[in-house]
Amino acid sequence: MRKLEVKDLKDFNINIVNLKEGTHQYDFIIEDSFFKNFDHSLTDKGSLKIDLTLEKTSNVIAANFHIEGFVELICDRSLEAYEYNLKSDRKILFKFSESEQESNDEIIFLHPAVHEYNFSTLCYEFIMLEIPFKKLHPKYQDEEEWEDGERLIYSSETASEEIEEKEENKSDSEAVDPRWEALKKLSNNKEN
Template identity: 35%
Template sequence: MKYLKKYKIPFSGLTTGKHNFEFEIENSFFDCFEQSLVKKGKLNALVELQKQENMLIVNFTIKGTITLTCDVCLQEFDSPLEIQERVLVKFVNESWDENSEEIMVLSKNDYELDISNLLYEYINVSVPMYTRCSEQGVDLVCDPAMLEKLTEPTAEEDQEEEEKTDPRWAALKNIKNN
């Protein structure tokens, strides 16, 4: 995807030491990932890359807001997000089978680091399993109109009450007790 090309860091020409990069993450970033839990957001990713002879140390600081949908009232709200992560990038000649969350492996021939998948993963993992505007939002409460609709009895519940008072059913229940 052409949009994600701007999330690549060309490290081959960099000198040994620390280098800082800044990336804006907006709605078009999330559009590139179909299965993303987050569809909207405005985030800023500060990436500190420390280049060494045979490895890279990459520190991520991601701050901003993402738009979530409340699981109770279905209202969309902005939730603040702040993430601190670190990844080590090793260079090897042969294939490497041992992968971990903190260590990435690149070939010695690679010249750039694609961080788009890392950013996507860090943001989506930080989304809570159960979202609620009063908990993840800032100074928000659930929509009172929707909460009122949730507490009103439905037509099915009204019908169940009518069935409970029907004397024909009460007589059949007595048969079961014999």
């Protein structure tokens, strides 16, 4: 097992050609300096541990990432910084191929002449995929949020009360509205 506190993105280089068939374990400790290497990052602070397990066979390497720790985010509502805990498991396959093939979200094709692979970009992308689109400080999780004129409820108790209230108001308004009664009479007259 190789444990690294990442000081430079070169620390993510792994010589994949010289790996023997079998399982290989790498641990990376990521701190604030890691995020400064990527432009327009969603965060620039965090503390994470990445356990990378490489399972090599004759022509495929399965890379399993277990990511755990926190990143610092800025609340969209209050602009306060807060720690967002994240935990993720991701997998990607590396296949060796003489011909050029386009990689996708599940498979990365490598030419057999590639001796070393830098895993920093994959680690970064997997961390960014865990950051929520809407960043809300935990102290606002049980409060109401307005969006497009509708009230979103974060507390499950108040959410059920809100739904019941809307249903009551809906049934009351349907029973009282005289326009619906007039339309029903017109429809009944046409059918007769």
